Amino acid sequence: MEFLARLLHLQPQTFWMIAKVIIVFAGPLTLAALLTWVERRGSAMIQDRIGPNRALLFGRWRLLGLPQLAADGIKFFLKEDLVTADANKALFWLAPFLAFVPAMMGFAVIPFGRSLVQGGQTYHMSLLEPGNGMGMLYPLAIGSVAVYGILTAAWSSNNKWSILGGMRASAQMVSYELAMSLAVVAIFLRTGGYDPHEIIAHQAVLWNVIPQFFGFLVFFVCMFAETNRLPFDFAEGESEIVAGFHTEYGSMKFALLQLSEYVHIVTAAALIVTLYFGGWQVPFVAAPSVTLSIAAFVLKLVFFCWVFIWIRWTVPRFRFDQLMFMGWKVMLPLSLGNLMVQAFLMYRRG
């Protein structure tokens, strides 16, 4: 690292900061692009189909359909950029960014590996250093902001179906946020802090998923609602409301809306891994090396991304009143009870 920094005439700290920004920006974005492929091929395999494989690289290499990503990119950039006549033009343009930027920002706080000590300097593997005072509250807050993108997109399109989609998205949002936050509060209580680095360090012996199983269940379900993924993707609905909030969107604006969903998956998977599955901790290895810890984190991340896709193609879509019922009458009491039991146990232990 110092060698690379010297090569670029930068202080190692500055170099590491730039590198981290690139990693945190490009990592989830690349993973999200790959996820679009995994989703299409994976869903095809789950449904006994074959999936996209017609796009050829230089007219020759099929590569299991991976050139489809390049084809999609080219298509999205070259397509005509339509804005409907009665749309609110400014908001229509703003909405994809409102959806995309929060999705990207959530990952900033996640530690993706063990801290590295080199040349008397500690380098932390997360964009925001530990002790920044925001901790895990930051991704939760940012994650909720993403719904504004959907609402803006729905409202600005001036399309009945889109507005229905936006209405459903907002109905969804009010029903899961509270249960999700309470589930995370139970973890803060166990850890005695809300910094992701502390939370991960606390999970060295036992991953939070075991003592906090109900909290995990609630958080996991809420993450599906937050990413707008299939059991709870009320904002979209190809059979009822045409395509939901992005009915009027095309070309790169649509791609941004779609990509933000996949970046959200990556962020949600990272949150699940950090909060409940020990982050970069490797089971049965007390002090993993930096490379091993990063590999462990990426492996867990990829696994949970796959789980998101896997569940999407297993469970059919709920109605939004069913999610509201579940959110207020099942998940909220469950996570509240989990919090109370946790607090009681903490009190007993003294």
Place this chain on the structure above:
Amino acid sequence: MAVVVKKVELTWVDRTYVIPVLQGMAITMKHFLKQILTRSRKRFTVQYPEWKREVAPGYRGLHELKRFEDGSIKCVACFMCAEACPARCITIEADAFGDLNKTQGFEEKRPAVFRIDMLRCIYCGMCEEACPKDAIWLRGDYEQASYDRLSMQFGKWDLMNTYADKDGKARITQDPTPSIPRNPTSL
């Protein structure tokens, strides 16, 4: 008549919703692994342009006009198929035919024009049933598309050569039986 829909009573295990979802995930994963581990030739999906589907023997696809060993057409222009055709897509114009020394010699007619409008054809197989000479057959070719309407008008030579190469027969564009049409008025 009203249909009584029986309401399914869920057990408490089902009502937790977690275990049924896990069961469902196991099912989808089983399908996923099965599909991954089968060779692509053996999968359900036929990769169409490269691999074509074998049709059943009784399939009714593109028509063929049968010919004799020496190449002369079996059709005697009796108009039975044209009459039987519910879509009225067969056009036949008969041609008087007099050389009695050839295979087909005892016949008096053959089609001068035999045209099927494939855009109107409904592939019902009625022509095949109606034909007294087994001259028209519907066979397995199901890929029929073209960029204009005219090329969907299949003429006599198109229909006679439909399966020529596949069956190991030579393609012909001329009836080997000489035609000496008699003057109809001299009959």
